[in-house]
Amino acid sequence: MSIEAKLAEMNLTLPPPSPKGGVYQSMLVVGDQALFSGHVPVLPDGSMLTGRVGGEVDLEAAQVAARQVGLCILATAKDNLGSLDRIKRVVKLFGMVNCTSDFKQHPQVINGCSELFRDLWGEDLGVGVRSAVGMGSLPGDVTVEIEGAFQV
């Protein structure tokens, strides 16, 4: 089944590609790597999921934010590559969590994105290397930011 068909089967609708907030390209293909910039959780209405995990945002809401980042990455990929079916595998995610200094469950947060990609491409091709860490702050106080690479 194509990834596009699988998205439909999972009742997932991609948000519009996120507007750029600075001097960068959202995705760049170099050789067989489609590198993507740090993406943040933008909702279809253009608003963003903000706030600090461990403070005003709880773990479950942070996982939802990470999943939304995943959908935004897919929207960028479709916009840049033409079709998600050009993606051969997930290579890497670098997951950055906006959290309090005593927060310890960063991997569980970023799983919100990783599980989306795993469900789409499977345990092997949908899961790459990853770090999940806590930042001092993130642009616009977003809850999660994720950058990484697909193989195309």
Add this chain to the structure above:
Amino acid sequence: MSIEAKLAEMNLTLPPPSPKGGVYQSMLVVGDQALFSGHVPVLPDGSMLTGRVGGEVDLEAAQVAARQVGLCILATAKDNLGSLDRIKRVVKLFGMVNCTSDFKQHPQVINGCSELFRDLWGEDLGVGVRSAVGMGSLPGDVTVEIEGAFQV
């Protein structure tokens, strides 16, 4: 026009290559990628631009620091590659800002480096993927640190 000539036209002088502060190489070419280590804003006299954005450092000074990091990256590239004209494009920047936990304008800070590279190589080849995020702290309390990759 060559990048070296463009630098002269823009009245830009590269600082000396930064001294290394640990066990690493400042640049490493692997295949067609010239990876560069995290660079910090070293001035020609060897001093560094330090302090936390949102605290004792304002946005404009942080942008100047990011631009200085860009010049230091170029100095490393010239030292390692022989000529900046060997660089085919900017592939990636990972921009790290030393800022207070309530700071939100990380992309505007890192634009100080991105705009320098864009002005040198143009909107397409001078602009790659990027993240711009807030760290808990940076070595020596520098204001900005940036790592990334060029294609050569």
Add this chain to the structure above:
Amino acid sequence: MSIEAKLAEMNLTLPPPSPKGGVYQSMLVVGDQALFSGHVPVLPDGSMLTGRVGGEVDLEAAQVAARQVGLCILATAKDNLGSLDRIKRVVKLFGMVNCTSDFKQHPQVINGCSELFRDLWGEDLGVGVRSAVGMGSLPGDVTVEIEGAFQV
């Protein structure tokens, strides 16, 4: 001398491969790059080196933690590649330190890992590009986390 023999000569014993704490692969080979996920300092008994540098953890203990991360990375590499002798060089380390906001010696901390790799593979092949920076927090309050890439 093979790296496996050198490990024995240095009286180093690799810990068991670290258990995964989320949806990711510990190592992924893409082309000639063996990318590894963020590794943390797991001891042979499964416990982890935790705490914040500049607070309850001092510089020397943090360097020991970084060296332990290096051993855990080697354990992952041996588990995934079959032999450490398949590694041609160290390409990149991204060293993340769990520290107080006024800590400034991140490079000295991450040297604990970099010096291990340098001693194993030598000044040229054992030393790649690197950043060493301070995070807001790390999973499980570990003291150091390092991700990166080898060339195979």
